[in-house]
Structure formats: structure tokens, C-alpha cells
Amino acid sequence: MIVCTTVNDDYRVEVFSKATKLILMDTNRKIIHVEDNPALLSTSKRPTVANRCVELGADVVIAAHGSVCYPSYRILKQHNVRIYVTEPGSDLSSVNVTPINQWEVLYSSIVAVLERLSGH
Structure with a gap:
């Protein structure tokens, strides 16, 4: 089993749109x-x-809370x-x-729209 996530420079889980790194881990959480x-x-x-x-x-x-908007959710679910x-x-x-x-997807979608509107 391969696990994908996004992290900051300290290797702590970070929101997809803000993380500095994308990593894969195995089942033992080895990067x-x-x-x-x-x-x-x-x-x-x-x-x-x-x-x-x-x-x-x-x-x-x-995914960190606020990461999986509806388009991201669809991509992942389709696969x-x-x-x-x-x-x-x-x-x-x-x-x-x-x-x-569903509430996480809705929340993440709202956050994504707000980030786009603010230019981040």
C-alpha cells in the first residue's frame, strides 16, 4: 500500500495548496x-x-483538513x-x-475558492 500526502519542511502534514513537498510512504510509514x-x-x-x-x-x-475540494475528491475517487x-x-x-x-469536501471547496479570490 502506497500513501501519498503533502508536508512542510519539518515533514508535518500540510494543506495541499501550502505544503512544500509531496511524499509517498509505505505501510510502515517509511518515506x-x-x-x-x-x-x-x-x-x-x-x-x-x-x-x-x-x-x-x-x-x-x-490530506490535511481543508485540502480535498470537490475536483480533487473526484480525481481520487475515480482512481x-x-x-x-x-x-x-x-x-x-x-x-x-x-x-x-461530504462536509470536509464542502469545507475544502470553500477554502479553495477563497484562496483563489485572495490570490493565494
Whole structure:
């Protein structure tokens, strides 16, 4: 099982649109791939991360609260990727996750629109 998530420079889980790195981990939470977050160079930040996780063969995505807008959700679901949510700043070694729900997708979609309107 391959897990995809986005992290900051301290390797703490971060929102898709703000993280500096995209990483893959194995089932033992060992990091097996690190790259610069492609969302930082894209106008459609969250879907860019979702697409990259799919391209890299992720089975699971761990997303910081506010990361998975509706387009990202659709991309991941179309590829049968399981999605879990955690709080931004969570430590990878002890991350506590919950399955995504419709309210998280709605909240993330609103946050994404507000980020776009503010130019971030």
C-alpha cells in the first residue's frame, strides 16, 4: 500500500495548496519518495496534488483538513484512492486520521475558492 500526502519542511502534514513537498510512504510509514509540491506552480492547486498522487500510484491519500475540494475528491475517487483527513501540522509518525466525508469536501471547496479570490 502506497500513501501519498503533502508536508512542510519539518515533514508535518500540510494543506495541499501550502505544503512544500509531496511524499509517498509505505505501510510502515517509511518515506519512499519526496518531490517539490507541484501545486505551488499551478493555478488549480488541490487537483494538481490529487493528479500527482494518482500518477505516482498512491492507494491512500492522507490530506490535511481543508485540502480535498470537490475536483480533487473526484480525481481520487475515480482512481479508487482511499482518502483520509488529519489536522494540519500532524506529525507523520503519529498521524491520527478519519475517513473523508461530504462536509470536509464542502469545507475544502470553500477554502479553495477563497484562496483563489485572495490570490493565494
